[in-house]
Amino acid sequence: MSESASQAPEAPKPPGLAESPASVAPVAGAPAGLAAGGVGAVGRQRGDLLYYGLRNRKLVFGLGLELLLVLFAIIGPIIAKYPPLALTGAQLQHPGGTYWLGTNTLGNDLFSQLANGLRESYLVGALGALSASVVGMALGFAAGWRGGILDEVLQMITNIVVMIPSLVLLVVIGAYLNSRSVLFEGIFIGLTTWPWVARAVRAQTFSLRSREFVDMAKLSGKRPLAIIVRDIAPNMASYLFLVVILLFGSSMLLAASYDFLGLGPTGIVSLGTMMNQAQNEAALLYHEWWWFIPPGVVLTAMVAALLVANVGLDEVFNPKLREQ
């Protein structure tokens, strides 16, 4: 589009309203400013969402479970008696009073590992979701809004990133690094999963930008960035919200699988590394169930709760899916 993000230096002429101060007296004691008329409608809309949100069993169940797990991730590491990598000396203890979830062959306290691992998983999930959605939305909005050659180039980049096998890339990058951090893993996941966000956002922007209200915004001299943020993005807000949640869940799963393969962050404990160690030490073979079942259950519950909450949210946002 020929409209570019221009920053016109001169301020436009002030509207000629000041010449009749008597005539612009506030009407019926209405306070100046925007807030006056708006409050009622906002309250009503928020109320609507809250009403349908609390009535939706999927959302309440999913969010409730997720909240419990988050609480566990916050409180668990504090109440754990040992640091996650400390050697307690007691090896392969069954769950009990001293070691709540038992210990592994090295003598690490598994409760502490689980709580700390869950915290790392959430951290990686948040980092991955954040970076993927920032990159994906920025490129998607840019490609969809400008179109033309920029769109072609961005689409090409997107397609290339889709084609890169992220596991191989991770192995190659890992070979050059002495140690990998949680930050690295989160951002790596983000930078390899953004393409589908970019594609979906681009497609929606493409269809929205030809709507009449966007034309009108251009005709009124609104800035392109303001049009994208204020006119286009809100029309897909619920979609963007769901995208972030899905990215959050999938980032945690991806991180767990990288960790399980031994490609995860070094020097920390995560749900994936717990399962990796259990696998290496043949915990399944020796029936050491307390070692691999808790991380598996927690991981499944954490992602499943997100997905269930996601379906619920979809129903809340989309009036057509609301049950009567």
Next chain:
Amino acid sequence: MSVSVENLSVAYRSRRGDVTAVDNVSFALADGEIMGLAGESGSGKSTLGNALIYLDPRMRQTGGKVTLDGRELPIADPKSMRPRRMTEISLVPQYAMSALPPTRKIGKLTGDLLKSHRVRNQAEVLTEMRRRIELIGLREDVLGKYPFELSGGMRQRVTIIMSTLLNPSLLIADEVTSALDVSTQRAVGEMLLEFRDRGYVKSVIAITHDLSILAQIADSITIMYAGRLAEKASTDTIVNSPLHPYTQALIASLPAVGVRHDQTTLTGIPGRPPSLASPPAGCRFRDRCPFAFGKCRETPPFEEVRPGHYVACWKVSQEEQAG
């Protein structure tokens, strides 16, 4: 003279070359003038209106100059046009009913627009907006409503208020009444008059194919045919004594009050307008014109045959010269 357009040409780019939809058009608008711009579909009237404010990427200015309040309007330069939209020149589009974003409340939306134009005294402008909303008989609580909570006619009027909020010199009203029922049409027409009288807008170009609404609100009417201006004169003159054969045929094809059509049939204009991709040389109405003669193979100039009355027709120019 708030607006003057000189020899403006606008073309649409297409694979088979430029299609000149507005061809060498010149006219001027006095302060406070409401000019009706009429013509059939495809005559270029909307292209002309749009080109004055937003030349979309498919359109190209191929010549001419536009002056607004003594300053040139660089219509082909989006960067310098952006700050002048809404502050100096505004357009109410054909689709005014769907011109409001569904997710923003009217008041918020207005605030966005003011912010985009770096308007400092926002509170004052919004108070003025409330006043104008009440002036046209709506309740001021529309500011806190979403567009879908308003009826079509209300949305149309709110769009007009928003476009004129910064008191632009020129308002282009493109088919603002077409999608409305007759009583709302009248209300919107009167609103334009009221806004002009109060100085909210200096001059108005009202684009429509509905001559009857123009007869009610316009000071002058310009008739466009196949990308060119055919005739411009005061509303009375166009309605009662048009000179251009096309205008005459157009007026004759409207039903008149008091005439029963069971005996007389309404006549249309036979034939079709020419394709603008390869327009014929000379007068473009020649093929459909009952008075066409040899000279019509040359392009007639758009000249002032009587004071304030411009016509582009060889026959008219000859007759006026003769007597």
